[in-house]
Every structure is written in C-alpha cells, then in structure tokens.
Amino acid sequence: xxxxxxxxxxxxxxxxxxxxxxxxxxxxxxxxxxxxxxxxxxxxxxxxxxxxxxxxxxxxxxxxxxxxxxxxxxxxxxxxxxxxxxxxxxxxxxxxxxxxxxxxxxxxxxxxxxxxxxxxxxxxxxxxxxxxxxxxxxxxxxxxxxxxxxxxxxxxxxxxxxxxxxxxxxxxxxxxxxxxxxxxxxxxxxxxxxxxxxxxxxxxxxxxxxxxxxxxxxxxxxxxxxxxxxxxxxxxxxxxxxxxxxxxxxxxxxxxxxxxxxxxxxxxxxxxxxxxxxxxxxxxxxxxxxxxxxxxxxxxxxxxxxx
Amino acid sequence: xxxxxxxxxxxxxxxxxxxxxxxxxxxxxxxxxxxxxxxxxxxxxxxxxxxxxxxxxxxxxxxxxxxxxxxxxxxxxxxxxxxxxxxxxxxxxxxxxxxxxxxxxxxxxxxxxxxxxxxxxxxxxxxxxxxxxxxxxxxxxxxxxxxxxxxxxxxxxxxxxxxxxxxxxxxxxxxxxxxxxxxxxxxxxxxxxxxxxxxxxxxxxxxxxxxxxxxxxxxxxxxxxxxxxxxxxxxxxxxxxxxxxxxxxxxxxxxxxxxxxxxxxxxxxxxxxxxxxxxxxxxxxxxxxxxxxxxxxxxxxxxxxxxxxxxxxxxxxxxxxxxxxxxxxxxxxxxxxxxxxxxxxxxxxxxxxxxxxxxxxxxxxxxxxxxxxxxxxxxxxxxxxxxxxxxxxxxxxxxxxxxxxxxxxxxxxxxxxxxxxxxxxxxxxxxxxxxxxxxxxxxxxxxxxxxxxxxxxxxxxxxxxxxxxxxxxxxxxxxxxxxxxxxxxxxxxxxxxxxxxxxxxxxxxxxxxxxxxxxxxxxxxxxxxxxxxxxxxxxxxxxxxxxxxxxxxxxxxxxxxxxxxxxxxxxxxxxxxxxxxxxxxxxxxxxxxxxxxxxxxxxxxxxxxxxxxxxxxxxxxxxxxxxxxxxxxxxxxxxxxxxxxxxxxx
Numbered sequence: 040x041x042x043x044x045x046x047x048x049x050x051x052x053x054x055x056x057x058x059x060x061x062x063x064x065x066x067x068x069x070x071x072x073x074x075x076x077x078x079x080x081x082x083x084x085x086x087x088x089x090x091x092x093x094x095x096x097x098x099x100x101x102x103x104x105x106x107x108x109x110x111x112x113x114x115x116x117x118x119x120x121x122x123x124x125x126x127x128x129x130x131x132x133x134x135x136x137x138x139x140x141x142x143x144x145x146x147x148x149x150x151x152x153x154x155x156x157x158x159x160x161x162x163x164x165x166x167x168x169x170x171x172x173x174x175x176x177x178x179x180x181x182x183x184x185x186x187x188x189x190x191x192x193x194x195x196x197x198x199x200x201x202x203x204x205x206x207x208x209x210x211x212x213x214x215x216x217x218x219x220x221x222x223x224x225x226x227x228x229x230x231x232x233x234x235x236x237x238x239x240x241x242x243x244x245x246x247x248x249x250x251x252x253x254x255x256x257x258x259x260x261x262x263x264x265x266x267x268x269x270x271x272x273x274x275x276x277x278x279x280x281x282x283x284x285x286x287x288x289x290x291x292x293x294x295x296x297x298x299x300x301x302x303x304x305x306x307x308x309x310x311x312x313x314x315x316x317x318x319x320x321x322x323x324x325x326x327x328x329x330x331x332x333x334x335x336x337x338x339x340x341x342x343x344x345x346x
Numbered sequence: 347x348x349x350x351x352x353x354x355x356x357x358x359x360x361x362x363x364x365x366x367x368x369x370x371x372x373x374x375x376x377x378x379x380x381x382x383x384x385x386x387x388x389x390x391x392x393x394x395x396x397x398x399x400x401x402x403x404x405x406x407x408x409x410x411x412x413x414x415x416x417x418x419x420x421x422x423x424x425x426x427x428x429x430x431x432x433x434x435x436x437x438x439x440x441x442x443x444x445x446x447x448x449x450x451x452x453x454x455x456x457x458x459x460x461x462x463x464x465x466x467x468x469x470x471x472x473x474x475x476x477x478x479x480x481x482x483x484x485x486x487x488x489x490x491x492x493x494x495x496x497x498x499x500x501x502x503x504x505x506x507x508x509x510x511x512x513x514x515x516x517x518x519x520x521x522x523x524x525x526x527x528x529x530x531x532x533x534x535x536x537x538x539x540x541x542x543x544x545x546x547x548x549x550x551x552x553x554x555x556x557x558x559x560x561x562x563x564x565x566x567x568x569x570x571x572x573x574x575x576x577x578x579x580x581x582x583x584x585x586x587x588x589x590x591x592x593x594x595x596x597x598x599x600x601x602x603x604x605x606x607x608x609x610x611x612x613x614x615x616x617x618x619x620x621x622x623x624x625x626x627x628x629x630x631x632x633x634x635x636x637x638x639x640x641x642x643x644x645x646x647x648x649x650x651x652x653x654x655x656x657x658x659x660x661x662x663x664x665x666x667x668x669x670x671x672x673x674x675x676x677x678x679x680x681x682x683x684x685x686x687x688x689x690x691x692x693x694x695x696x697x698x699x700x701x702x703x704x705x706x707x708x709x710x711x712x713x714x715x716x717x718x719x720x721x722x723x724x725x726x727x728x729x730x731x732x733x734x735x736x737x738x739x740x741x742x743x744x745x746x747x748x749x750x751x752x753x754x755x756x757x758x759x760x761x762x763x764x765x766x767x768x769x770x771x772x773x774x775x776x777x778x779x780x781x782x783x784x785x786x787x788x789x790x791x792x793x794x795x796x797x798x799x800x801x802x803x804x805x806x807x808x809x810x811x812x813x814x815x816x817x818x819x820x821x822x823x824x825x826x827x828x829x830x831x832x833x834x835x836x837x838x839x840x841x842x843x844x845x846x847x848x849x850x851x852x853x854x855x856x857x858x859x860x861x862x863x864x865x866x867x868x869x870x871x872x873x874x875x876x877x878x879x880x881x882x883x884x885x886x887x888x889x890x891x892x893x894x895x896x897x898x899x900x901x902x903x904x905x906x907x908x909x910x911x912x913x914x915x916x917x918x919x920x921x922x923x924x925x926x927x928x929x930x931x932x933x934x935x936x937x938x939x940x941x942x943x944x945x946x947x948x949x950x951x952x953x954x955x956x957x958x959x960x961x962x963x964x965x966x967x968x969x970x971x972x973x974x975x976x977x978x979x980x981x982x983x984x985x986x987x988x989x990x991x992x993x994x995x996x
Contacts, residue, residue, distance in 0.1 A: 045435075069834030072752045072819040086749045094739040101706065101735055108713040109728060112649070113720065123716045128655035132711065133704065140703040144696045147746060151696075152689045154748040159685050177524075212519035213615070215680060215755060219821040223751020226681045228616065229518060230609035233682040250755040250823045252512050254519055255439050258826040320523060323610035 071219040076245060077238040078162040079222030082154055089150060093143055158222075161202045162238045168202040171195060174316050175207075175214035175227040175249065177297040178256040183308055189279045190286055190312070192294065192303035194263040198272035199242045205235040208316025210295050210324070215251035218264050224250050229319025239266035256299055263302075280306050288328070295321045352528065352951065357504055360441055367504050396931040398482040399891050403489045404467030405786055408779065410493060411461035414452050415772075415853065417500065421449040423850055426810070430843035432831045442827035443510040444503060447533075450513025455537060456496040458633040458767065461775040463492070463547055466575050466636065468782050470551060472882035472889060473569045475560025475898045475905075480553040481546075482929045483977070488543040488550065490939035495540025498946050502532035506951065509533035512825065514626070515596075517607035517618040522600045531950040534597045539942050541589055548582030551575055560881070562900035566660070569880040569904075570646075570653060573660055574639025577667045578632050584671065585628035592621035601952060616681065623674035631670040634766065635663055637774025638705060641727045644777050645709055647878055648724040649716030652904055655708040662701035669698050679747045680754050688747040695745035702738055706731065721876070722796030726777035729804050730769055737765025740815065755825075758818025761811045768807055776800075776856070784875045788888040789867035791859050799855040806848025813838035813845075871994065879904040886993035892926045892981055895990050923987065925980040932977070938967035 068074055075081040161168055172183040173195075182195040197203050207216055209227040217224035218237060225235040239245065249260035267275060286305035291312055294300060311328065318324045357363050381387050394402060424445055428437045437445065471479055479485050502508040506528035511520040520530045555576045559568070568576070595606040596618065605611020607618050646653045653659060675683055675691040683691075709731060718724070740762040744750050753759055784790045817838040822829065829835055868875075870887040877883075884906045885894060899918045902908050909916070945960025 070816070070819045071821045080752075083748050083752050086746055087743070087752065090743045090746050090749060094743060098735060098739060101710070102732060104710050105731055108710055108716075109718060112713060112716050113718045118717060121717050123649065123651040125652060126654060126711075126715070127652070128658065128708070129711075133655050133658050133708070136707040137700065137704055140700040144693070144699060144742075147696060147742070148693045151692050151746045151748065152685075155685045155689050155692065158748055158751075212524055213516060217821075217823070219752060223748065224680050224754060225751070226678070228681070230615070231682070246821065248821070248823060252443075252516075252519070252755075252825040254511075254524065255443065258439060258828060319609035320518070322523065326610075 071246070074220065075222075076220040076243065077222060077240050079158065079237055080220060082157065083223050086150060086154055090147055093147060097143065158236065159234075160236075161204070162236055163200075163202055166201055168204050168236075169198065170204045170206060171197070172313075173205050173207040173216055173227065174210060174312070175216070175253070175260070176210040176295045176321075177212065177254060178249075178260045179294065179300040180216075180247075180249075180260065180262045181294065181312075183312060184276070187276050187280070188307055189276065189283065190305040190308040191279075192300055192305075193261075194265060194302050195247075196265045196267060196272065196275050197237075197239060198269040199239045199266040201269060202236055202238045205237060207233045207235060208319075210315050210319060210321060211297070212253040213251055214249040214253045214257075214260065216247070217250040218245050218247040220245040221264065226251060227316075230317055232316065237264075239264070242266050242268050242271070254297075259299055279304055282306075291315075292321075292325065292328075295324065350951075350953075352506060355506060357507055362441070363503060370504065391933070392931070395936045396933045398486045398929050398931055398935075400467045400471050400479045400482065400485060401786065401889055401891075403485055404464045404469075406489060407460045407464030407467060407492070410496060411457050411464060411775070412857075414457040414460070414496065416857075418449050418452040418457055419850060419853060421445045421452070423846055425449065426843040426846040428827060429829075429839050431840065432829050432836055434828060437827060439827050440510065443512075443825070444508040444529075446825055447509050447512050447515075448499075448503065451499065451509070451533065451537070453767075454513065454629065454633070455540060456492075456499065458771045458775070459544065459629075460492055460496075462578075462633055462636045462771070463488075463544075465571075465640065465775065465778040465782065466547075466551060466578075468786055469778075469882055470572055470575050471554065471558070472785070472885070472893060473572045473880050474555060474558060474563055475881050475894060475900065476554065476558040477893045477897075477926060478558075478929065479550050480558060481550050483932060483935065483971075484546055485550055486932065486935035487938065488547045490935045491543030491546075491942060492540045494939045494943040494946070495536045495538075495543070498539065498943060498950070499532060499536035502529065502536075502950075506532070514622055515618070516622075517596065517599075517615040518609070520596065520618075521607055521615075522603075523608070528950045531597070531600060531952075534593050534600070535946045535949050538590065538593045538597070539946050541586055541593065544582060545586040545590070548579040548586065552579040552583065555579070560894075560898050560900050563905070566657070567900055567903050567905070569639075570642035570656070570659060571636065571639035574635045574637075574642075574663060577663050578635050581628045581632050581635075581667050581670060585625045585632065588621055589625035592618065592625065595621075597949075601949065619678055619681065620674070623677040624671070627674045627677065628667075628670045630767070631666060634770040634774070635666065637730075637771045637778075638663065640774045640778040640781070641709065641730055642712075643880065644723045644727040644781050645712050646904070647781075647876055648719045648721055648727075649713050650719075650877075651712055651716045652879070652907075653708070654711040654714075655704075656903055658704055659708055662704045665701040666698060669694060669701075673698065676745060676747075676750070679750045692745055692747040696742055699738065699742050706735065721780075722791065722793055722800060723777045723781035723876075725797060725800045726773045726780065729800065730773040730777070733765060733769030733773065733804075733807070737762055737769050741766060753818065755823050756818035757814040757822045757824065760824050761814035761818060764811045764814075768811075776803075781876070782882075784870040784887050785873075785882055786888060789863060789869050790875055791863045791867055795855055795859040795862065799852045799859060801852075802855065803849050803852030806845045806850075806852055808845070810842050810845025810849060813842045817842075873993070874906075879907040881906050884909065886990075886995060890989050890993065892928060892986065892989075895923055895986050895995075896921055923983045925982050926986065927978060927980055930977050930979055934967050934971060938964055941967060 073084065075084040170185060172185060174181040180193055182191045207225060207227045209229045214227045215224045216227055221237040221239055225233050243266050245264040247262045247264050249257060283304040283306040285307040286309060288309040288311055291309050315324055318327060381390060397403065424437060428434055428442060509529040509532055511525055511530060515533055518524055555572060598604045599606050605613040607613045607615050642653050642659060672694045673691055675687060676695045679688050744753055744759065744762055780791055780796055817835050820834055822835050873886040874883040881898060896918060899916065941960050941963030945957050945964065948956025948960055
C-alpha cells in the first residue's frame with residue numbers, strides 16, 4: 040500500500056499547486072539554444088534567427104489576410120440576400136503566391152546548404168584541435184582521450200577556445216549526443232563512428248544530455264561538459280594521470296552493462312574500449328573476448344552470436 | 347516452441363493497470379449484459395458485424411477511432427500530469443515509456459488513419475454518385491483487420507506487457523536483446539494485421555474512384571475530398587508495403603533469430619530508421635491530405651462559393667504526394683548521412699511548403715467575398731488555418747538541417763508535429779464528423795455544444811502546445827519522464843498540462859454532444875441540411891443502403907449546387923427505376939479477423955502452434971470465399987419506391 044499512499048500524496052500536492060501559476064524566473068540563459076556559447080552553436084543560432092524572421096513575416100501576412108476575410112465576409116443579417124460571386128480562380132494571383140514561397144525557400148536553402156557543409160569543417164581552423172572519443176552505453180556516457188590515454192564517465196573536460204573533435208559510437212541502443220549551449224546534436228550508433236565538432240568560447244559548465252530515447256533510464260543520461268582554460272585543462276590532465284585509478288577490462292565491461300553510473304575518472308582504459316563501439320553489442324564484446332564459441336543450439340529466440 | 351506462460355502474463359504490478367483491468371472486464375460484462383437484456387445480439391450480427399455497406403463500415407471505423415482518441419487522450423493526460431511539475435513520480439520510467447509508446451502508436455494507427463478511413467467510407471461513394479465501393483467484401487475485411495489489430499495492441503498493457511520502445515520503435519532498442527518479452531511483438535504484429543487492412547483500403551478506394559464515378563464526373567469535376575482520397579490511396583499503395591516489409595523483418599529477427607538489424611550478425615540497425623520513415627513520412631500525408639480535402643469542401647460549402655483555384659488545389663496535392671516520398675531523411679538529419687544528403691533532403695522538405703502555401707492562399711480566397719457561416723464544421727475548418735500555418739512554418743524551420751541539429755527530438759519538434767497533426771488531421775476529422783453526421787444518422791449534432799467543444803479544445807490545444815516550442819529551445823527533449831528543478835522548464839510544462847486538460851474537457855463535451863443529440867438533435871428531413879454543393883447532399887439522410895435510386899449525371903464541379911440552381915429536372919431524373927444489384931452481407935470477414943487475432947496472439951507469445959492454427963483458420967476462410975457463388979442480390983423496384991417515398995421523395 041505504500042506506493043499507493045505516496046502517489047496519492049503526490050496527486051494532492053499537484054492539485055494544490057495547480058492554484059499557483061509559476062511564471063517567474065525565466066531568463067535568456069535558460070533558453071540554451073538561443074544563448075550560444077561557441078562558434079558552432081552561434082552558426083546554428085544565426086540560422087534559427089534567420090528562418091524565424093522569414094517565417095514571422097509570412098505568419099503576420101497570412102494572419103492579417105485571414106482576420107480580414109473572416110471578419111469582413113461573415114454572414115450577417117445585413118447581407119442576407121448577398122450572393123457570393125462565382126469565381127473559378129485567378130492565374131495571376133495563384134502565380135504570385137506560388138512564386139513568393141519559392142523565393143522564401145531559396146532565401147532559406149542557400150544559407151542552409153552553406154552551413155550544412157560548414158559544420159563539417161573544424162571551427163576556428165587556426166587552432167590545433169583535440170580529439171575525444173565518446174561511447175554511449177546504457178545509460179551513461181564514456182569519454183576517452185586517445186592522446187592522453189585517460190577516460191571519464193558522465194562528464195567531459197575540454198579546453199576552452201579550442202576545437203574539439205568528438206568521435207562517437209555506441210554500445211547497445213542509439214543515443215544522441217547533445218550539448219545545446221555549444222551546438223547541435225549527433226546520433227551515437229553501434230557499429231558506426233560519427234563525428235561532431237564543438238567548441239566553447241569561454242570556460243564554464245554546460246549541460247549535455249541524450250536526445251534520443253534509449254530505454255528505461257534514458258531520462259538520466261545527462262552529462263556535464265566542463266570547459267577550462269587551456270592551462271587549467273593541461274593541469275587537469277596531468278592530475279588525472281597522476282591520481283585517478285587505472286581501468287581494468289572487467290571494470291570497463293561492467294560499465295557497459297545496463298544500469299546507471301556516477302561520474303568517474305580513470306588514468307587509463309583497456310584496449311577493448313577502442314573496438315567496443317564497432318562491435319556494438321555487450322554480448323558481442325564478451326563473446327569476442329572469450330574467443331570463438333561452440334555454435335549455440337539452444338532456444339531459437341535466444342540467439343547467441345558465434346564468431 | 348511449446349507453451350511457456352510468461353511470468354506476469356496478466357500484468358498486476360501496477361495499481362493503475364489493475365484498475366484499468368477491472369474497468370475493462372466490467373465494461374465488457376456491461377456490454378454483454380445490455381446486448382442480452384435488450385435482445386440485441388441478432389441486430390448486432392445482422393446490421394453491423396456482417397455488413398458490407400460502406401456507410402456502416404465507415405461508422406464503425408469512426409466509432410472505434412473516437413474510442414481510441416479517448417484511450418490515446420487518457421495516455422496523453424497521464425504523461426502531461428507526470429510532467430506538470432519537476433521530480434514527480436506519479437508514473438515510473440517503465441510505465442511512462444509504455445504510455446508514450448501507446449499514445450503515439452494509437453493516435454497514428456488506430457485513431458488518425460481509421461478516422462480518415464471512416465470518413466472516406468461514408469462520403470466518397472456518395473460524392474461520386476456510386477452505390478458502393480469497388481470491393482465491398484474486401485472493405486469489410488479491411489475494417490475487421492484494423493479492428494482486431496487495434497484490439498490486439500490494446501490488450502498488451504494488461505496481458506504480457508506493453509511495447510515501450512516509442513512509436514518509431516528504433517532498433518537495436520526494439521530488438522530481442524534489449525527488449526525481450528512480448529511487448530514489441532505486440533507492436534509488430536498488431537500493426538502488421540491492421541496494415542494489411544490499410545493497404546487493401548488504398549487499393550479499394552483507388553479502384554472505386556477511378557472506375558465508379560457517375561456519368562459525366564470527369565476527374566476534374568470530382569469533389570476535393572474525393573480528389574484527396576484518390577491521392578491518399580496512391581500514397582498508401584506505395585508506402586504501406588515498405589512498412590509491411592520492415593515489420594516482417596523485425597518480427598523475423600525477434601521470433602526466429604535472424605539478423606537484419608543486429609550489428610554482430612552483419613545487420614544494419616539504421617535500416618529500420620530508413621524503412622520506417624520511408625513509410626512514415628508519406629503516412630503524415632496519408633492522414634493530412636484527406637483533411638485538406640474535407641476543409642476544401644467545408645469551406646466552399648459555408649462560404650457559399652466554389653473552391654478558388656480548383657486546378658491548383660489538385661496539382662498541389664499531386665506535387666505534395668510526390669515530394670512526400672523524397673523527405674524521409676529529415677527525420678534523422680543527425681544520423682550522419684553527410685552534407686550532400688542532408689542538403690538534398692533539407693531542400694526537398696522545404697519545397698513542400700510551396701504547394702502547401704498555394705493551398706492556404708486558395709482557401710483564404712475561397713473565403714474572400716463569400717458569405718461565411720460559422721457552423722461547427724466550419725469553425726474546425728477555419729480554426730485549422732492559423733494552427734496549421736504555425737505548425738507548417740515551424741516545419742520549415744525544422745527543415746533547415748543545421749538548425750535541426752538543435753531542435754531534433756526536442757519539445758520544439760513535439761510541438762511542431764502536434765500543430766500539424768492535431769491542427770491538420772484531428773481538426774479535419776472533427777470538421778468531417780460534424781459535417782457528415784447528418785448524412786450518417788439523419789440528425790444534426792447540437793451546434794451550441796459543438797461550438798463550446800471547439801473553443802475549449804482549440805484554446806486548450808494552443809495552451810498545451812505553444813509553450814512546448816519554448817521549452818524545446820530550453821533543451822527539453824522528448825520522452826523524458828521527469829526533469830529536475832532550476833532549468834526554467836517548470837512554468838511551461840505546467841501551463842502545457844493545463845491546456846491538455848482543457849482539450850480533455852473539450853473532448854468530453856463532444857461525446858456529450860453526441861449522446862444529447864441522439865435524442866434532441868435537429869432531424870434532417872431534406873437530406874441537404876447544410877445547403878451543400880456535392881452529390882452526397884442530393885439524397886435523403888441517412889442515405890438509403892443503395893445510395894442513389896437513379897445514378898445522377900454530372901456536368902460541372904459542385905454538381906448538386908448546379909442541379910439545385912437549375913430547378914428543372916434533367917432527363918436522367920425522369921428515367922424509370924431499375925432493380926439495384928447489391929452484395930450480400932457476410933459474417934466471414936469478421937470470423938476471418940478473429941482467426942487473425944488468434945494467430946497474432948499466438949505469435950506475440952511465440953506459441954507457434956497457436957499461430958499456425960490461427961493462420962490455418964484464415965486460409966480456410968479464404969478457401970470458403972473462393973467457392974462462394976451466391977454472393978449478391980437485387981433490390982426490386984417496389985422496394986426502392988417504398989424506401990424513397992418513406993424518405994419523402996417522389
């Protein structure tokens with residue numbers, strides 16, 4: 040009965056609070072998409088503003104015409120005898136309102152294509168980038184620093200003002216790696232490596248989360264992106280190398296199993312971590328490590344993968 | 347193989363589900379009691395379960411859809427309640443996941459599409475001056491397959507456990523490794539069964555419209571709703587086989603251990619997303635184009651003007667249908683297809699705005715210089731224009747691929763597709779419901795209550811979904827079951843929930859309106875209660891089962907409007923009556939669908955013996971049908987005369 044009572048209390052709390060409309064406390068910083076903190080997010084923000092402006096013009100124009108016709112031409116007792124004209128259409132008018140959207144689409148398509156290609160390139164190309172490998176697993180984010188040989192879980196530290204090349208894959212279901220303050224998202228998928236450039240202009244902590252549903256605890260798949268000044272970043276790397284524990288193969292495999300994890304830091308990671316995302320399935324990775332297995336003749340719907 | 351009763355076969359862990367189970371059993375018992383007490387079993391069998399009359403089939407589609415609108419709506423309210431405030435635990439993660447999966451699946455497959463199919467069934471043959479659809483027996487099978495597919499899906503949360511991978515059901519999340527158990531099987535098999543019915547409906551209406559139009563009704567004289575259904579039928583015929591294949595591949599993966607979608611077996615999980623959306627994007631137009639057709643007919647009727655730019659309206663729908671197959675990648679711009687592919691799909695998606703814009707302006711100019719009467723169907727149609735405009739233009743914003751990286755899977759997206767699907771399809775269905783109700787039942791739904799329902803639902807809708815654009819820009823993603831404080835999301839979510847409840851109240855008023863109007867609704871004695879323009883208004887209400895005593899001859903768009911204007915009777919109206927050829931009722935479509943249900947239920951639990959028995963039953967029904975020769979009858983002239991004069995016609 041305990042959950043019942045607990046739920047009842049929650050329902051009552053909810054109803055009680057319905058009386059109060061909570062409208063206070065929204066500032067621009069909370070609209071993370073509209074408050075870009077890096078060059079990638081800035082490019083996307085500019086496109087959002089441009090497309091919004093174009094759309095707003097259309098909305099206002101159509102709402103204007105709409106309001107005019109439905110008010111002016113509504114049936115009233117005064118126009119009882121009025122018989123509307125038999126209009127078939129108008130070639131001229133129809134051409135005009137075919138051309139207007141074509142112009143709008145062109146005005147939108149050109150910067151869209153430009154940015155679509157632009158975002159593939161390293162931002163601020165004069166600065167040397169760093170590479171961080173991202174693996175999503177149920178339901179946590181694992182970050183590996185191939186050059187430094189270190190690993191973090193559920194948070195990632197990056198140098199500010201430096202382009203970061205995220206190389207992403209997944210073990211288990213697809214997720215989507217999203218740090219709205221720094222730029223738009225990209226899927227993480229098993230068996231495939233994806234690339235995403237992000238860059239933070241200033242040191243700070245930015246919220247990241249998975250944007251693609253991946254099962255039971257998907258909601259809790261959040262992570263922090265901690266941008267430090269390049270000097271502080273180097274200090275952090277050295278400190279991790281010195282103080283954090285090494286990660287064993289078994290610990291890594293444990294991490295891939297379904298479940299939540301706390302923030303973690305390791306001064307090394309096992310070799311298997313580099314292949315995990317390409318194998319893509321926890322079971323597949325375990326099988327691969329245990330060597331070739333006898334073909335399974337068990338129940339049909341419980342497929343084991345023989346390698 | 348064998349018979350393994352899964353643990354928790356009857357779901358009992360969740361108090362809410364237990365309550366639902368008890369209510370379901372009580373409802374069922376109540377229905378059985380009422381039918382027995384009032385001796386209605388024979389009536390139910392003769393008039394409804396065995397009918398091949400397209401109008402009755404249409405009514406059954408609509409009633410089931412309204413029921414599913416209720417079910418999907420309750421799911422929505424549960425979700426909105428859970429999200430009203432941060433850190434609530436009214437629903438846990440698992441239950442929430444099942445509910446949003448059910449909400450999406452039910453609203454698309456078991457509410458929107460069958461509602462459209464219902465209105466198609468009711469109106470299309472009447473609009474083209476036909477006595478039936480091309481394949482009435484097949485039509486009954488289509489309905490019953492939809493119905494049992496729907497029922498199979500609906501029992502999942504009580505028996506065995508509901509699917510929980512989202513209505514898009516992406517692999518590998520929906521594969522047997524990550525989602526063992528019957529849940530996803532329910533999704534796959536119930537959609538497969540109802541999907542077969544949908545494909546057959548597409549074929550049926552394509553043939554009906556191409557082959558059964560009254561003399562003189564050229565393609566370019568068809569009512570706009572019929573045009574939209576013709577185009578929709580073509581989309582169905584091209585799109586549904588893709589869904590059939592996708593569902594079959596995943597079913598084989600899950601049941602028989604193949605690897606179409608698993609990496610380590612050499613499969614490709616992304617293929618599911620591609621196949622799903624190659625069907626899924628056209629599906630959006632399958633449900634929204636007929637709504638466009640309804641708006642066109644309703645707007646021209648109540649503006650008392652012919653549709654402005656008829657030709658352009660037709661061509662724009664043709665262009666939309668072609669483009670609908672060229673945009674599926676916009677559902678996963680962020681899946682790494684590369685800039686060339688993303689640019690192509692970005693522009694092809696934006697391009698849909700061009701024909702759609704033409705349509706909006708043509709509707710506005712149909713209203714221009716009209717004499718607009720704001721009846722309930724007209725309110726839904728006029729209310730559609732601003733709502734759909736907002737939904738459509740945010741759709742263009744989403745089509746900008748780099749910007750979509752920031753909107754994808756966020757509440758901005760949720761808001762967009764609810765603005766187009768509710769503002770387009772649901773508004774269209776409700777406009778059609780109020781518009782054709784007198785034709786279906788011979789009385790009008792109460793206008794005052796109808797207007798109350800419209801305003802509550804419409805305002806509630808905007809209160810519910812507009813804040814979701816904003817909270818999306820705050821980084822809130824879809825499908826999360828709770829969120830922490832301090833992100834600024836709380837007020838928007840709370841307002842959104844209030845709006846959802848307003849929509850719920852609007853729906854309840856609509857249901858009350860139906861119950862009230864059964865007794866008190868204005869009776870339709872003329873058959874033309876709206877002063878309509880198209881042929882369905884030329885016959886009595888409710889339409890006699892043979893529809894037209896004499897097949898009309900058509901010489902213009904808005905045929906009935908011109909007939910009324912002419913006043914003098916045309917030669918065809920004076921011809922003698924002739925016996926009418928009609929198909930016989932048959933219980934077999936109903937019985938066959940029960941075999942489908944048995945087969946489906948067996949496959950869900952991987953009880954193959956049961957699956958095989960069910961499929962053998964299906965096969966037996968097909969065999970029986972192919973040896974049936976006595977499947978039609980004639981209505982004699984005296985009976986037609988009696989029916990016509992009873993309806994007050996000479």
